[in-house]
Amino acid sequence: MEEAQLLDGRLVAEEIHKETREAVQRLRRKGILPCVVFIRVGNHPPSELYVRMKQKKAQEVGIQSEVIALPEDVTQQEVLESLDRLNQDPSIHGILVQLPLPKHLSEKKIALAIDPRKDIDGFHPLNLGKMLLGEKDCFYPCTPLGIQELLKRYQIETEGKEVVILGRSNIVGKPLAALFLQKSKYANATVTVVHSLSQNIKEHCQKADILVAALGKAHFVTKDFVKPKAVVVDVGVSRIADPSSPQGFKIAGDVDFAEIKKIASWITPNPGGVGPMTIAMLLANTVKAAELSLGHPF
Ligand SMILES: Nc1nc2c(c(=O)[nH]1)N[C@@H](CN(C=O)c1ccc(C(=O)N[C@@H](CCC(=O)O)C(=O)O)cc1)CN2
Ligand SMILES: [Mg+2]
Secondary structure, eight states, X not given: OOXXXXXXXXXXXXXXXXXXXXXXXHHHHXXXXXXXXXXXXXXXXXXXXXXXXXXXXXXXXXXXXXXXXXXXXXXXXXXXXXXXXXXXXXXXXXXXXXXXXXXXXXXXXXXXXXXXXXXXTOOSHHHHHHHHTTOSSSOOOHHHHHHHHHHHHTTOOOTTOEEEXXXXXXXXXXXXXXXHHSSXXXXXXXXXXXXXXXXXXXXXXXXXXXXXXXXXXXXXXOGXXXXXXXXXXXXXXXXXXXXXXXXXXXXXXSBOHHHHTTTOSEEOOSSSSHHHHXXXXXXXXXXXXXXXXXXXXX
């Protein structure tokens, strides 16, 4: 059997960044300079890396950005005060608080404190609710949006397909299920969400035409989970020990790529699949926020 073709997230993300750069130029001609603020709390090396990556890409597409690095022991009140100030500032279009947060901070209260019109992560309950209803004048979470966009750019149809999602996180599994259920192009799927308390996990996965692994367990999905010719999307990232690498670790996806690429029809590499798409959609959402600030309230 032929090997799976790659769903190249890096390549597609670059295409999207190019479109974003053009949109930024159009906004600049109208006197709007899109601007995003990234808030990071404490010292969490992966978060530091992801925020740096976001900032670098923002700069490349012409979006102004600022990072606010708050100490590990910042209080909930101080975070809320920073958000309040950013909400009030009309020169700022997008606000993002990098997750995960230290235990003493409430992700829920923080998501709720971001003005939904600046919530480029799409984590505010208003945006999540609107997404569930299929509204468009809102923000969808970037990883689910990136997965759908990746399938779209490779013209992989989802209509009527069995989509199985492994993992029910608030930032990937749950919103992705809502997205694929919509009555729209690159949705209209039959969606199953499988999680740690599900029974017969492997059997559910074996039925998938499109299998999305988002549980964060290195190489959990082995080839016996995958139907021949299925489309496999690998979201999870784990850092696993690797004495041969200078950092002492390497990135491992949820999927056993080497084995599954022999039976799938399409597969995302990891790294180089969903991750870059997440950042591309984030900057696209930032442009959307700047466009909405031109006077389309929601
Ligand atoms: N506020 C948010 N927090 C988090 C989100 C999010 O969407 N909003 N998602 C993840 C982390 N994340 C973005 O923030 C993210 C993770 C990974 C990548 C990425 O491009 N990874 C590279 C590999 C990089 C490496 O580790 O060496 C890849 O997949 O190729 C982008 C974004 C949790 N927090
Ligand atoms: Mg889970």
